[in-house]
Amino acid sequence: MTNKGKFIVFEGIDASGKGTQSNLLCERFDELKINYIYTREPLMEISSISRLINGVADLTAKYNGLTPQNSKKFKLAPQTMSLLFAADRAEHVQKIIIPTLEKGINVVCDRYYASSLAYQGALDNVDEDWILQINRFCIQPDIVFLLDIDPNKSLNRIKGEKDRRHAEFEELSKQILVRDKYLKLSKQFKNWKIINADDNKESIFQKIIAELKPLINC
DSSP states (O other): OOOOOOEEEEEOSTTSSHHHHHHHHHHHHHHHTOOEEEEESSOGGGOHHHHHHHHHHHHHHHTTTSOHHHHGGGSOOHHHHHHHHHHHHHHHIIIIIHHHHHTTOEEEEEOOHHHHHHHHHHHHOOOHHHHHHHTTTOOOOSEEEEEEOOHHHHHHHHHTOSSOTTGGGOOHHHHHHHHHHHHHHHHHSTTEEEEETTSOHHHHHHHHHHHHTTTSOO
16 A cells, blocks of 8 residues: 655745745755655646636736725635635645645645635635635645744845735735734644744755654655
8 A cells, every 4th residue: 555645835924935945845855756746826827716816916916006996896805815715725635635645745835725824814804714614625734834934024025026926915014914823823733833934045944854854754
């Protein structure tokens, strides 16, 4: 019988270094010939639901310079966005994550259902119990790395992005709210590891490897 793969998730506020650290982990797995896939949420171009989510985000960003009264009509209701993320996640879990793990292949994932709890919960005041209910199909990760960074540092990174894909989060107050929510979530769920992401990327990565070694010999 094939042993199941390990499900590894990276979470954190925008520009906390999730992409950098998940990529470093994938490179480490490549070097050691450890089987894995890398995935992320939303599923981007793989899923028609993700394309819809990204289309809404692009439209919101496009009209970000309008008055609040005008720009609001281009935004979906928070509950609608939560349902779209949950629908995309259902495709992700059933078609990618579970089948891969059952083959004994590890899954490295950038964001998972905690992102909905952190963002829709903290910024849009969507009921946490309701978010959990619509995501009840989710399997639990073997380990979640919460990259905890000073919101001022993450904000500086966001402002330096060329594509401005995180433009809607260019407010310190929003970064602080989401970070606080993540820290609360880390106490609610098992298998969460808080990693100080204010350090350089090599030091951060070594902390991640130290926490991961009990699960995977890497």
